[in-house]
Amino acid sequence: MSITANWSYPTAIKMGAGRIKELADHCKSLGMKNPLLITDRGLAPMPITQNARDILEAGGLGRAIFADVDPNPNDKNLAAGVKAFKDGGHDGVVAFGGGSGLDLGKCVAFMAGQTRPVWDFEDVGDWWTRASTAGIAPIVAVPTTAGTGSEVGRASVITNSETHTKKVIFHPKFLPGVTICDPELTVGMPKVITAGTGMDAFAHCLEAYCSPFYHPMSQGIALEGLRLVKENLLAAYKHGADIEARTHMMSAAAMGAVAFQKGLGAIHSLSHPVGAIYNTHHGMTNAVVMPPVLRFNRPAIEDKITAAAAYLGISGGFNGFYDYVLQLREELSVPDKLSALGVDTSRIDEMAAMAIVDPTAGGNPVELTLEAAKKLFHECI
Numbered sequence: 001m002s003i004t005a006n007w008s009y010p011t012a013i014k015m016g017a018g019r020i021k022e023l024a025d026h027c028k029s030l031g032m033k034n035p036l037l038i039t040d041r042g043l044a045p046m047p048i049t050q051n052a053r054d055i056l057e058a059g060g061l062g063r064a065i066f067a068d069v070d071p072n073p074n075d076k077n078l079a080a081g082v083k084a085f086k087d088g089g090h091d092g093v094v095a096f097g098g099g100s101g102l103d104l105g106k107c108v109a110f111m112a113g114q115t116r117p118v119w120d121f122e123d124v125g126d127w128w129t130r131a132s133t134a135g136i137a138p139i140v141a142v143p144t145t146a147g148t149g150s151e152v153g154r155a156s157v158i159t160n161s162e163t164h165t166k167k168v169i170f171h172p173k174f175l176p177g178v179t180i181c182d183p184e185l186t187v188g189m190p191k192v193i194t195a196g197t198g199m200d201a202f203a204h205c206l207e208a209y210c211s212p213f214y215h216p217m218s219q220g221i222a223l224e225g226l227r228l229v230k231e232n233l234l235a236a237y238k239h240g241a242d243i244e245a246r247t248h249m250m251s252a253a254a255m256g257a258v259a260f261q262k263g264l265g266a267i268h269s270l271s272h273p274v275g276a277i278y279n280t281h282h283g284m285t286n287a288v289v290m291p292p293v294l295r296f297n298r299p300a301i302e303d304k305i306t307a308a309a310a311y312l313g314i315s316g317g318f319n320g321f322y323d324y325v326l327q328l329r330e331e332l333s334v335p336d337k338l339s340a341l342g343v344d345t346s347r348i349d350e351m352a353a354m355a356i357v358d359p360t361a362g363g364n365p366v367e368l369t370l371e372a373a374k375k376l377f378h379e380c381i
Contacts, residue, residue: 003247010152010258015181015250017243020142023052023094024059026178030138032092035061036085038105039096040069048144048185052096064088066108069097072166072275072282073104074159078118081108085137092138095176098197099148099282102141103156106174109137110156123155123170123359131171141176144185146236146249147197147283149204149257151179159276166272168359181254183246191237192284195332198233198249200283202226202328203267203290204256209308210301211263211363218262223311225255230312230324237332263363266293266355270376273354280341287334288341292379294322296372300365338381348377 004016014022027035035056043049044067053063066084069077085093085108095105111118113135120130141151150156155170189197205225208218228248235245270293271285294305298318306317314320335341352373355361361368 001244003244011175012178013152013181013254014178015247017182017184017247019180020052020182020185021055023055023140023142023180024061026140026180027056027061027092027094028059030092030140030177032061032138034088034090035064035092035094035140036088036090036108037065037094037096038069038081038108039065039067039101040071040098041067043067043097043101043144046188048188049096052094052142056094064090069100069104071100072159072279073100074161075118076161077104078107078111078158082111085112090137092140094140094142096142096144098143098145098193099150099157102143102148102150103158106139106141106150106176107156107158107169109139110169110171110174112137118158118169119160119167121169121171123168128171133173136171136173139176141179142185143179143181143250143253145189145193145197146186146246146253147200149201149253149255151176151181152254153257164276165354166276166358181250183243183250186246186250187241187243189240191240192333194237194240195334196281196283196287197253198229198236198283199287199332199334201249201253201256202229202233203283203286204260204264205229205252206290207265207267207363208256208259208262210297210304210365211265212300212365213263213363215262218259221255222259222262223308225252225259226308227312228252228255233328234331264360265364266296266361266368266376268360269355269358269364269368270373270380272358272360273351274338274343276354277347277351278341278343280343284334285338285341287329287332288336288338289376289380290325290329291322292376294325296376297365343381345378345381348374348381351377
């Protein structure tokens with residue numbers, strides 16, 4: 001079944017197979033005449049990327065590309081991207097790819113209009129009000145994975161290359177003007193990326209749902225996002241060309257990012273230091289640390305998880321849900337321990353100190369103390 005829809009929540013979303021062909025039109029609708037397509041190194045030579053550039057060129061918008069982007073984008077990538085944007089006289093950004101391409105593309109569009117350093121706009125209090133809004137370039141987002149949800153987000157995660165800490169940079173104008181969700185772009189993903197990004201979407205929905213903060217809209221979106229992942233991730237993983245499953249996973253990814261306005265938790269606050277230091281895949285790292293965090297949070301979330309399990313058609317309450325997560329990880333070939341991703345115990349103290357001050361830690365249902373973080377890292381590694 002072909003699923004096509006236009007939504008305006010929280011931005012203009014063009015959902016459906018083949019809709020990448022609308023790329024030039026949507027760029028023009030935002031006033032772009034000379035956009036810069038920003039993606040990561042791995043994606044740059046791929047046919048889907050070249051096709052997107054062909055579509056821009058056919059629309060009279062050139063085919064400029066910047067792809068000097070690491071898997072965990074950092075301030076050096078950002079500076080190079082802003083320089084390429086300014087040197088090329090560009091007037092908009094097509095943020096293209098998974099989380100790295102999307103996050104860096106959005107941040108380049110934002111920083112092209114700023115004179116202050118990027119760290120001045122970390123997601124702390126009202127720091128975003130420091131920004132000059134005049135020079136922020138318009139953004140069209142084109143996700144090629146179904147995981148981060150950055151295509152509907154108002155922030156980017158940028159690694160500080162000196163301190164190896166991940167910082168959340170926030171401004172309302174990070175929200176793309178148009179997002180094109182074309183599931184055909186995700187068909188060629190390697191199975192390991194389908195698994196990792198899908199588990200990232202699952203983690204976003206799960207942590208948002210469990211967060212103790214009051215946000216009923218996000219609560220409902222998170223719960224439905226969990227259902228879409230449960231019913232479609234394995235199909236997308238086993239049968240990569242299943243467009244219906246791929247479409248539902250793109251919806252779940254966007255829903256996870258909308259839902260986590262309600263908060264994230266220890267899955268992410270443990271995952272961020274690991275990714276910053278060991279350069280692991282973010283979604284796969286989330287998947288590995290998920291069961292120990294569920295056990296840690298159980299006293300505070302048992303009733304919530306029991307209710308979610310009933311909605312998802314999982315019997316056995318919390319235990320049934322926990323067993324489902326273990327089974328899903330196994331079917332997706334997610335390793336049981338972080339050691340399989342190259343992580344060792346030598347930097348646990350450092351990572352634990354980073355985890356408890358990570359902005360996501362405040363949304364965990366059980367307080368994440370330094371001792372608790374150390375213990376969780378030992379369990380995970």
